[in-house]
Amino acid sequence: MRTLLIPICAAAVFALPAQADRLPIPANAPPSFAAECGGCHLPFPPALLTAPDWKQVMARLDKHYGDNASLDEKTRRELEDFLVRHAATDRRKAGAGDPPRLTESVWFRREHREVPQAVWNDARVKSAANCAACHTRAEAGSYREREIVVPGLGRHK
Numbered sequence: 001m002r003t004l005l006i007p008i009c010a011a012a013v014f015a016l017p018a019q020a021d022r023l024p025i026p027a028n029a030p031p032s033f034a035a036e037c038g039g040c041h042l043p044f045p046p047a048l049l050t051a052p053d054w055k056q057v058m059a060r061l062d063k064h065y066g067d068n069a070s071l072d073e074k075t076r077r078e079l080e081d082f083l084v085r086h087a088a089t090d091r092r093k094a095g096a097g098d099p100p101r102l103t104e105s106v107w108f109r110r111e112h113r114e115v116p117q118a119v120w121n122d123a124r125v126k127s128a129a130n131c132a133a134c135h136t137r138a139e140a141g142s143y144r145e146r147e148i149v150v151p152g153l154g155r156h157k
C-alpha cells in the first residue's frame with residue numbers, strides 16, 4: 001500500500017492548479033490562435049472560461065459581443081478544440097453574458113472587487129476585458145500584483 005500511496009500523493013501535489021497570477025497561453029497553441037483571436041484584443045487565456053462557455057463563444061463568432069469574428073470552419077474547429085482542451089475546470093470560471101464573458105465570472109469579480117467603478121469607466125481602461133490597461137505584462141500571460149499599474153491610481157502595490 002505504502003509504495004502505491006507515495007507516488008499518488010506526489011502526483012496530487014504537482015497537479016495543484018497553476019499560480020493564480022500566471023496565465024500563459026499554452027505553448028501548443030495553433031498559430032491561428034494569436035492571428036485570429038489576438039487581433040482585436042489580447043488573446044485571452046483559455047483557462048479563464050469553462051469548456052461549455054468556450055463552445056458557446058465559438059458557436060456564434062458572427063455575433064461576437066457586437067463584432068463579427070467569423071472564421072472558416074476548419075480554423076474555427078481547430079481553435080474551439082484548443083480552447084476546450086485548456087479550459088477552466090473550476091466552475092467559478094463560468095461567465096454570465098451572451099456569449100459568456102470571462103469578466104462576468106464569479107472568479108473575475110472577486111479578484112477585482114477592490115477596483116473602483118470610476119477606474120472601469122476611465123477612457124484608458126474602457127472595459128474590464130482590456131486586461132493590458134492595468135496588467136502591464138498581460139501580453140506575456142503574467143498578472144503578478146507588482147506588475148499592476150491602474151490608470152489614475154498608479155502602481156498597485
Ligand code: HEC
Pocket residue numbers: 036037038039040041044057064065066067068069079100101102103104126127128129130
Ligand atoms: C473583429 C474583432 C474581434 C476578433 C477577431 C475576436 N474578438 Fe473577441 N471580442 C471582440 C470585442 C469587440 C469584444 C468585446 C470587448 C469588450 O467588451 O471590451 C470581444 C470579447 C471577447 C470575449 C469576452 C471578454 C470578456 O469581457 O470577458 C472573449 C472570451 C473573446 N472575445 C474571445 C475571442 C476569441 C476566442 C477569438 C478568436 C476566435 C476572438 N475573441 C476574436 C472582438 C473580436
Ligand code: HEC
Pocket residue numbers: 020021022023048102103111112114115119120125127128129130131132133134135143144145148150151156
Ligand atoms: C482596471 C484595471 C484592471 C483591468 C482592466 C484588469 N485587471 Fe486584473 N487586477 C487588477 C487589480 C488592481 C488586481 C489586484 C486586486 C487585489 O489586489 O486583490 C487584479 C488582479 C488580477 C488577478 C489576480 C492576480 C494575483 O496575484 O492573484 C488576475 C489573474 C487578473 N487580475 C487577471 C485579469 C484579466 C485576465 C483581465 C482582463 C480580462 C484583467 N485582470 C483586467 C486590475 C485590473
